[in-house]
Amino acid sequence: MTNIEFESIMAKANLSAFDGELFTIVNxxxxxxxTLKQYDGDDNEQ
Amino acid sequence: xxxxxxxxxxxxxxxxxxxxxxAVTLDILGKINNSDLNCFISLVDAVEQAEIxxxxxxxxxxxxxxxxxxxxxxxxxxxxSVTTCGSAILTQKDEINCAVVDRxxxxxxxxxxxxxMDEFAMGSSxxxxxxxxxxxxxxxxRVPGGSxxxxxxxxxxxxxxxxxxxxxxxxxRQPASYxxxxxxxxxxxxxxxxxxxxxxxxxxxxxxxxxTVDENRILFEVLSGRKxxxxxxxGLKIGFVNDFKAWYTQDTQKVINRxxxxxxKIGCSFTEIDLPSANAAFATYCVLGNAxxxxxxxxxxxxxxxxxxxxxxxxxxxxxxxYVLCHPEIIDRxxxxxxxxxxxxxxxxxxxxVIVSPSAPSxxxxxxxxxxxxxxxxxxxxxxxxxxxxxxALSVPCVTNEExxxxxxxxxxxKYSENVLFELGKMFE
Numbered sequence: 090m091t092n093i094e095f096e097s098i099m100a101k102a103n104l105s106a107f108d109g110e111l112f113t114i115v116n117x118x119x120x121x122x123x124t125l126k127q128y129d130g131d132d133n134e135q
Numbered sequence: 136x137x138x139x140x141x142x143x144x145x146x147x148x149x150x151x152x153x154x155x156x157x158a159v160t161l162d163i164l165g166k167i168n169n170s171d172l173n174c175f176i177s178l179v180d181a182v183e184q185a186e187i188x189x190x191x192x193x194x195x196x197x198x199x200x201x202x203x204x205x206x207x208x209x210x211x212x213x214x215x216s217v218t219t220c221g222s223a224i225l226t227q228k229d230e231i232n233c234a235v236v237d238r239x240x241x242x243x244x245x246x247x248x249x250x251x252m253d254e255f256a257m258g259s260s261x262x263x264x265x266x267x268x269x270x271x272x273x274x275x276x277r278v279p280g281g282s283x284x285x286x287x288x289x290x291x292x293x294x295x296x297x298x299x300x301x302x303x304x305x306x307x308r309q310p311a312s313y314x315x316x317x318x319x320x321x322x323x324x325x326x327x328x329x330x331x332x333x334x335x336x337x338x339x340x341x342x343x344x345x346x347t348v349d350e351n352r353i354l355f356e357v358l359s360g361r362k363x364x365x366x367x368x369x370g371l372k373i374g375f376v377n378d379f380k381a382w383y384t385q386d387t388q389k390v391i392n393r394x395x396x397x398x399x400k401i402g403c404s405f406t407e408i409d410l411p412s413a414n415a416a417f418a419t420y421c422v423l424g425n426a427x428x429x430x431x432x433x434x435x436x437x438x439x440x441x442x443x444x445x446x447x448x449x450x451x452x453x454x455x456x457x458y459v460l461c462h463p464e465i466i467d468r469x470x471x472x473x474x475x476x477x478x479x480x481x482x483x484x485x486x487x488x489v490i491v492s493p494s495a496p497s498x499x500x501x502x503x504x505x506x507x508x509x510x511x512x513x514x515x516x517x518x519x520x521x522x523x524x525x526x527x528a529l530s531v532p533c534v535t536n537e538e539x540x541x542x543x544x545x546x547x548x549x550k551y552s553e554n555v556l557f558e559l560g561k562m563f564e
Contacts, residue, residue: 090458101457103433104450106442114447115454121418122455122465128415128475129468 090116139564140349142203142296146243149202150192156202160185160245163204167248167294172270172279174289176209178248179216185245198243199353205239206298208286209249210256210332211341212236220332221252221264221282224436224444233330235299235341235358242357247295250285254446255432256301256334258282259309259514260500263448268502273315273540277499280310280514286344287314297345297354301331303338304420305495305518308530311344312543313499315532317351317560318344320518322550323525326358333431335424338522348531348560355553363554369401371559374408374487382516387493389534390544394491397562408483408490412475416519419476422459422469429456473523480524484549489559492517494530494543521547529556531563 090098095112099105138144148154160181167175181204188202207213210220211233219225236246253263261269261284271279272292279288283300287310290298300307302320311318319342326341333339343354352363375391383391395405432453436444445453459465483490494517497510504511521528526547533544544563546556 094458095454098454098457098461101461102429102450102453103436103438103441104445104454105438108447108450111447111450111454114451115458118421118451118455119458122422122459122469125415125418125422125465125468125472128412128472 090119139347141346142200142350142353145296146199146201146203150197156185156188156192156245157182159202160204160247163247163295170292170294172272172288172292173267174250174269174285174292174294175206175248176219176221176251176266176285177216179213179246181245181247188243188245196243198241199357200239201243203244203296204247205244206247206250206286206289206295207233207236208252208283208298208300210252210301211249211299212330213246213249216249218249218332219266220256221254221266222445222449223265224440231330234327236330238358250283250289250298252285253282254449255332255428256282256303256306257428257448257452259305261285261310262502263446265446271314271499274499277501277540278313280313280495280499282306283344284310287311287316287318290314290316290344290346297343297350299341300344301339301341302522303334303424304522305515307342307344308494308518308528308543308545309514311530312494312541315541316344316346317348317532318342318530319351319355319553319556320522320528321355321359321553322527325361325551333427335427337427338424348557348564351529352557363557366555366558368555368558371403371489372487373398373403373405374483374490375405376410376413376490376492377407378410378413379492379517382496382513384497386498386534386536386542387496389536390493390542393534394544398559401562406487408486410476410479410483410520412472412479413520415472416476416523417513417516419469419472419523420519421455422465423473425452425456426459426466427456429453429460476520477524480521480526489555490547492545492547494518494545498536498538498540498542517545526550527553527556529560531560533563
């Protein structure tokens with residue numbers, strides 16, 4: 090997630106103060122979400 | 136052996152006039168006031184409730200919890216109190232009771248107070264509460280687990296006779312394991328959760344935390360309205376999950392060994408089962424749980440209040456939630472993986488009756504431990520898969536490690552098989 094996208098998400102979450110640490114933490118968590126792809130094999134068609 | 140049913144004992148004593156509910160309640164309040172564990176965020180009108188209950192009992196009232204002090208987690212509304220959810224942002228007094236409060240009151244329980252918790256139930260350590268950390272009564276330099284850490288610690292420290300927690304990915308079972316008490320995550324939907332602040336309504340489930348399995352059954356019967364039928368447990372087929380083995384340590388292997396020892400005595404047979412998508416439960420939970428959390432919390436507070444009063448863990452989770460809500464393909468993928476996990480459990484239950492694992496991958500960790508440790512990041516690794524599948528799961532104290540710290544065994548059953556779990560759980564006591 091880019092800085093710009095993060096700021097847009099912050100606005101959706103009704104938060105305003107940019108927090109560099111949160112930006113890093115959220116991006117790390119989203120990397121973990123990417124691991125779902127390896128479990129999403131034969132069910133793709135459903 | 137210690138008394139396995141203090142709740143029935145104190146109820147009988149109150150009923151027969153040996154002691155009053157008011158005296159029992161004052162005794163508990165004294166213990167709470169002298170405790171440094173920080174288990175409670177607020178106390179409620181317990182003495183007044185007890186006085187009224189004593190009169191009702193004199194006039195013939197009877198109930199399974201008549202006069203017995205019970206605590207509730209502070210995400211459950213109690214009329215006249217402020218339900219904080221462990222957050223500084225909620226300050227309004229409740230105008231209604233959570234449905235489970237009414238159930239408890241109808242059974243005669245005295246609501247003693249509202250227990251500390253991770254902010255908005257987002258955490259597994261009870262260190263994200265705006266009202267401070269809860270200390271684990273087993274070892275005060277260690278976390279009690281979470282998010283129902285205040286409830287588990289209060290039961291372990293005898294600051295109530297039972298407590299309610301809520302469990303979305305392990306928030307009853309993991310703190311029960313860390314504090315050496317019994318915790319049930321019932322079948323999804325089997326207890327009315329209306330009036331509780333939702334974290335993720337597709338997985339949230341209220342459940343009881345008690346010292347013993349028998350006491351847990353009493354609470355569950357009151358909360359669910361279901362009388363537990365006697366279950367035949369001799370000769371059950373027990374499944375152990377191959378895909379969990381990579382997580383086992385010396386401590387958690389002891390749980391498996393003891394489970395086999397205990398269950399073989401009642402003629403159970405053992406089989407190995409596969410849940411290949413179980414290790415994706417963490418990421419699935421992260422997507423689906425946080426998407427619902429972001430929605431649920433969107434209208435709470437102004438921007439300035441949210442900036443100032445929400446903790447970092449809550450901000451993190453609602454930002455993840457808002458991100459995935461903007462990327463529906465991620466939510467769709469998580470839903471497909473969720474369905475896969477559900478089907479894998481269905482297949483597993485064709486081979487066995489109950490699935491057994493440790494409740495947590497380690498004993499309670501220290502407040503000072505590095506939170507990037509694998510066993511801490513993934514402290515819900517064994518509890519999340521059954522949560523995603525909506526299955527009942529009971530954590531019962533099973534072994535202690537070299538430092539005398541407890542770890543629970545998790546018994547996972549088919550939907551609505553809580554009676555089987557209670558019978559099996561008693562074998563570990």
